[in-house]
Amino acid sequence: MQKSPDLSQAPPWLARALPRIRGLEPTSTYGYEGELLHDDGRPDMEAHGARVADLVIRLGEALLSYGAPAEESVAGMLITAESFGLSHVEPSVTLANVYVSGYAPGVLTPVHASRVIRKHATDFSTLARIQALVSAISTRQLSLAEARKRAAVILDGPAPAGRWARLRFPVLTGMVAAGAGLVFGGEIVESISALIAAFTGALLCGVLQRHGVPAFYRYAVAAMPAGVTALAVHALAPETSSQAIVVAGVLGLLPTVTFVSAVQDSLTGHYLTALGRLFDALLVFTAVITGVVAVLGLGAVVGLDLPMSPSISHGDWTGPAVVGVIVFAVAVAARSRARSQDWLPAAGIALGGYTVLVGVGALGFSSLAATAVAASTVGAVGQVVARRRNESAIALVVPGMAPLLPGGTLYLALNDLASGRTPAGLGGLVHVAAVTVVLAVGINLTGECAQFLRQARGGARRSEEIV
Template identity: 35%
Template sequence: MKDAEDRKPQSDQARSVFRAPAAASVAPVVEGESSTTSEFALPEGLAAPRAGGGESETTSEFALPKGLGVPQTPGAETEGSAFSPPSTYSAWQPPAFTPPNGIPVVSLTKDVPWQDRMRTMLRMPVAERPALEPVHKTEDGGPAVPRVLDLTLRIGELLLAGGEGAEDVEAAMFAVCRSYGLDRCEPTVTFTLLSVTYQPSLVDDPVTASRTVRRRGTDYTRLAAVFRLVDDLSDPETHVSLEEAYRRLAEIRRNRHPYPGWALTGAAGLLAAAAAVLVGGGLLVFVTAAIGAMLGDRLAWLCAGRGLPEFYQFTVAAMPPAALGVAITATHVDVNASAVITGGLFALLPGRALVAGVQDGLTGFYITASARLLEVMYFFVGIVTGVLVVLYFGVKVGAQLNPDTAMGISERPLLQIIASMLLSLTFAVLLQQERSTVLLVTLNGGVAWSVYGAMHYVGDLSPVASTAAAAGLVGLFGQLLSRYRFASALPYTTAAIGPLLPGSATYFGLLSIAQNNVDKGLVFLAKAVSLAMAIAIGVNLGSEISRLFLRLPGGVAAGRRAAKRTRGF
């Protein structure tokens, strides 16, 4: 600043207020004589020396006196942002920032399934997620972020298309990102859209990638293979490079189904036949129901090959069993024709989609849950349309179909338990499950029907309460088996709930509506909806109970924080 002031032009008015004018120069003091001095003159001995030149220099009144300047040390910090901490600030700084309640402690070890570890992280807000031990996969400079996000989306696509719940899909996507060092990522799952966002730090721009799920397929063998891949990726002791992960994912996508087409058609027929025996049918009903279900399955495959939507596929598949039941009644054969139609409905009811939809709603994924339940409603309407068309023409031609036979289902405990196990077995084949899981899910289905029969027929409890208890036991066993094998719980629960599906209530509701008894039909359909919701909620509740009370190796319960909401009165 002093140099800047020196470059200004000199003027008579530009002078310090504490200096005497140039004309009032102080005469030298002669000893013995009094001299008159200016009252602004500095005392003798305090005059500051002037630079060469006789003329007084003009200085700024804000300039620091000589000798009071701050010495500049070499290497002093340059001028930076006003928000950057000074160089002398030595307090410990966290990687991002500290939440108001502090950084929570997460005591999850690698012995815990990766689903629980990742679900625990996902249920925390981003600001409260702790940075766990680094598990980065070291490659040549590390993998590129877009490639990691692409692998994450492809794995999530296979899981979502296979019927996995939205929360488990997000947990898998988070595990894949974190295994390659992308800790600050946010996966988002809806019914048909997957997206993941990664932000390196609070000041860097986020990177977002998305993928759309176009087609859905039921193949639990592929689902189990994807879970094994995610388990290997999330294991800190197992190094799976990005190229190896892509190679394994390509093999999973190219994997052939474990059962051929003719086996699936035969499984659909046996499923309907077992369901017909479960609701009171005999040998002739067993054979007729199997033939009707196989015809419906072939017609559905034909419609799918022609590109018709699934709504029409369900409509066409529901017609042959209903037509055979009406034909048996019209020929006055002494059999339970309603069991034939009920068995065909068991093979078509979308129990898998219903359980997944209710589970998404209970875990907070309301958009995905609404879409899945809407899909279930469309499938159900398609089944209703196909059966109602056949029943309407059957009533017109004089077929004696009686809804009151719903109260006369015979109790045959041993035969019904065997039929329920056969139903679960064939359902597992239709779901393309691994052969190692078929036996376990078959036993789980037999246990489910045993519990339902003991509570409903012996204990005389409500069918809704009995169904919910049996489904809760299925969910509990399925979750325990999945944790033991570090796999998905769907292969152990979906087929086991087959004997509990509300096929009878659905059929008798439709029959009452076809006979212009709308009030009675709506009562039956409301019962069917209640049973379906009891199954879905029971399965989810059993899974949550297993996670709630299951202890980790260190004796600490797995922390799973959920959203807290105020009571909306």
């Protein structure tokens, strides 16, 4: 005899949905997995299905637009739809829209719903609230009306207003640059200079965005203050590490999270979403490089050449670099709207990953190998901490991986391009992309291992329940 399932002890909703999403179950099982809401003759089942589909679409859009991978967004839609009685549910997402279809109990006509995603904004705090809502839905803690009400509270609240709402992103981008300046070999002068440059660039980017200027031109203009500040500081104080100002000033603008998400989506088979994110990241990346190279090239024309010394790199793990890693990670977490209780763990994870990166590099390993080991460390520790805190690891691993970015190679590539050494510059950019891919794969690998262990434990637990 098989025991009835205890929903309070059900595995996480993402782990429950993955076998279906990845095609590990036969199509004959694609109906509703639990107890159907049987048709009792009520005439409102079609309306019930429409309300469920509306909730599913809203949650799927929120998950994807606030930073969740495509696979997690699809899983959240699937679990929500089936928890409220829809059967044969088929959710799908791309970077620009979400779609779901399914059958309400007793209704022969399928219900369809779709929504266009017009804006993406990393917001880990709201993402965590949506994930908690999906978790509550998956364990049958909420009725449909209660779930719709909670979703409305989370998603329909008034937008932040006032001066801080406009200055928040530029200020935190400046703090990201200040930390990065210390990480990549600078001192207090370089850190403050990078802060001013990044703040100015992000402020210009926000002004242009409010006037509807396309992303390419916004980010090209936003990257220019980093080059201008570096040239000015080098002209006034040639002994300063102006390279650190360039790298730190643009790191906050680079679409690293988007690129990592693109790699992650491609690894899990969501190729359309991955392609959309990849093109989005490449567009912004090209714009940032264009802005910096234009300024550095103009500086070279008037005789203000920045040094080509490859000294700009990850420093040792003592002194200013440690402070920089902590500031870097906390600023990234705050800018991504991670909850304040996640800032300290994220800083600790970043410091651990940075220590591994420097240590492995000191042993003579290549930058790719060192980055792979460090990224795997960040991902593994992030998964463990998130599991203990019963939350998603994304708000911990994204700030944790930020100090691992290849700043030295990026600077040399930018300088090569500005000086007309195009083949060398393009080769450097390819290396930057390769290191970023290694970061994404290393973090994704630990997540996959965690999911595999959860699936194995769940299978063992279910086999023990069969008497």
